[in-house]
Amino acid sequence: MKAAALTEFGGPEVLTLTEVPDPEAGPGQVRVRVRAAGVQHFDTGIRTGWAPPSVDLTFPVVPGNEFAGVVDQIGDGVTDFAPGAEVLGFTTTRSYAQYVVVPADQIVNKPAAMSWEVAGGFSANGQGAHLCLSQMGVNPGDTVLINAAAGALGTFSVQLARAWGATTVIGTASERNHEYLRSIGAVPVTYGEGLVERVRALAPGGVDAAMDNAGPDALRASVELVKDINRVRTMVSDEAAEELGVPALGPSRSAGRLAELVGLYEQGLIKIHIRNSYPLAEAAEAHRDLEQGHGRGKIVLVVE
Incomplete structure (x- = not known):
């Protein structure tokens, strides 16, 4: 599959379109054909070589921690989703790609009226x-x-x-x-x-x-x-x-929290402004855009 990946750390120019093996869904997992992926400051940190201790930065590294797309493969034990389901979800890395594999408890159903760009940049x-x-x-x-x-x-x-x-x-x-x-x-x-x-x-x-x-x-x-x-x-x-002495943030992301936010979106209480959309091949330019600062709204990658 195609992915925007790193083979070295550095500036935006090190993020290039390349071929990596297709992932396969294991037990309790789903594979999603990605339609859009949000661009985060977390991702630019990964690009420069920073990561939490639990994150593997073995090359090639594919950044991207939020996504939206269509489930195309389910692993053993998955009952809440089937191939063809339109979803949005979260991971730590690997979303800047045509496919991403995540546990089934890291996705929720995408509302039909939510665009792919908004869905891809919604979770994080x-x-x-x-x-x-x-x-x-x-x-x-x-x-x-x-x-x-x-x-x-x-x-x-x-x-x-x-x-x-x-x-x-x-x-x-x-x-x-x-x-x-x-x-x-x-x-x-x-x-x-x-x-x-x-x-x-x-x-x-x-x-x-x-x-x-x-x-x-x-x-x-x-x-x-x-x-x-x-x-x-x-x-x-x-x-x-x-x-x-400011308290640190507590627990991490969850599908329950994401579903609550999607509900607020459906009620019209949350609106997402898309600042710019870039094709996957221009992920480096998306990082440059984000790192300019003082921008308005969300930057996303559109994956064909």
Whole structure:
């Protein structure tokens, strides 16, 4: 099969289209013919040689941790899905390819009205937002701060906080993305020096919970703004979080969490903006696009 793979670590140019063996579904697994795969900062980390201890980086390495496609093979013991089922799901690597094999408990059914591009880029940011916001304890009536709110993760987080009843969601972004934030239900505020004062002016009653997707400075501002540090989380600033005493994120992704998010999408409470779509052969260009920063919405690969 064709895959966008690495035979060395480095810049985007090391991600090239190549042939790798077709995977086969084992017991409890499904093979999915991939139609679209989301592009994540996790994937760009893999490309440079970073990975959690549990991830095998033996070459060739195929990045990609979220996908959507059609089940075309099931292993022994799989009863919830059959060949032909349209699904979306998650893994750690291997999604930048024509086929991916995952345990059957890592996929859910794709709504008929959800496009392949949206489905392919739905799982990772959706579940990341769910993990963060649920552990922050976002409740009806809360005022919530989302740092880096215009990106794919921030977009999901703003809408999820509103879906869970937050009265006010303040989102940090560059000024060119402020109108976009208003369109998804956030009150925009500019990054940078003086952020704490600007947020306090917008929320004189205080900020109840805050999520950092921007970096250590945003995390420090969040800690200063939120009374209870247990209601602050970060997706990007682990060292600063340890220094400040911000709790680490807990459990990982699950099909149950993904199904809940798909339900919110079907109710019209979550909308995904696709910034750009690239063919699988242009995965390197998709990484360049993502690494420019300050983008709006999701980048996906379309797999033929």
